[in-house]
Amino acid sequence: MMFYQEITLYPSAEIPTSFLMTKVFMPLHFTLASQKEKLGEGRIGISFPRYTEESLGNKVRIFSKEREILESADIPQALRFLQDYIHLTAIREVAAPRIKGYAVYRRYQPDSSRFRKAKRYAKRNGISYEKAFKLMKTKKPRRLPYVQLKSKTTQQKFSLFIEKIEAPACEGNFNAYGLSQQATVPEF
Template sequence: MLTHYFELRAIPQLELSDIEVMNQVMQSLHYCLAKYQGQIGICFPCYSKKRQTLGGIIRLFGTEQQLNALKQALNQQYIVQDYTIMMAIQPIPMTKDDGGHRYLLVSRVRTKGMSALRRSEKRLTAQGVWNEDVRQAMIKKWGDVSLSYPHCHLKSVSNGQHFILWVNQRFVAKEHAGNFNSYGMSQSATVPHF
């Protein structure tokens, strides 16, 4: 259950842009969130799809005990210490505008690219079913995904490859409980918006 929150606020740097700071902080945060097995959620209060930015604030949600442990783990990360201000843990406020909280669904957007198309072509050619119609159907299906979401650039811990984490944050009417991934996001679980 999400009862408390705290924020990480990026400190502007001369040598790094806000985007680069957020990339580094999200990488450090990912290392720490993996230990909480889906219990800590995230949102980006300054998220802007129009400007394609996550903004300079990360808000984390969980129980007070979980967030205290997370703060201790984050204090061991020099990137977080040097490039952010870690705010105090506070109870989630109740809003009065609609009698309760409004909620956000923060989810990862996965896209299929040319590498997926090449892998499919190789596999389906070996099976003898690859042709131009199959290729066009895959391009049509995968081409529907918009890459106009705010994002950050990360490096995979497991294989060392660099990738882009596309983020979709949207309002939803009702609260949904569930687990979060190691980035604090979910395809169904919501976090409060205030």
């Protein structure tokens, strides 16, 4: 049995969906991080029901196996300052007949640049950097949707790329972003 809450973003002509997703994701991340710290493991996962290769869409679902964990996360409190731009449902039970499948939502970190690859290749193979650089093929980087975040410790901005992979149901833990390398969440 699983429970979830759903956040729907209300973009406008002045405020794009991607900007709102970033504004929602930051306090959501802090909430999930504090829950993970409290419980010693990540027991809250997220999904993006309208995910495409270009966009995360305008919905976020937050899942947990236990209603109490979602209640203690207090998502409404974390997102209170965004109430004019979002709709947050009450905690609901996932109805098994509605489940169409399962998916892993995980962090994707793009490959290093061609320059760094060439430097490593030259060092490993004992050839000049110039020769290694010519040997490096530049493959087109994958374009995945992301949210723009700011590190609380270093204050640097970074892009958190999110990849969706359909997979059979698999249990596991989630990180402080609600993502996992193997744990699935239901799709419906």
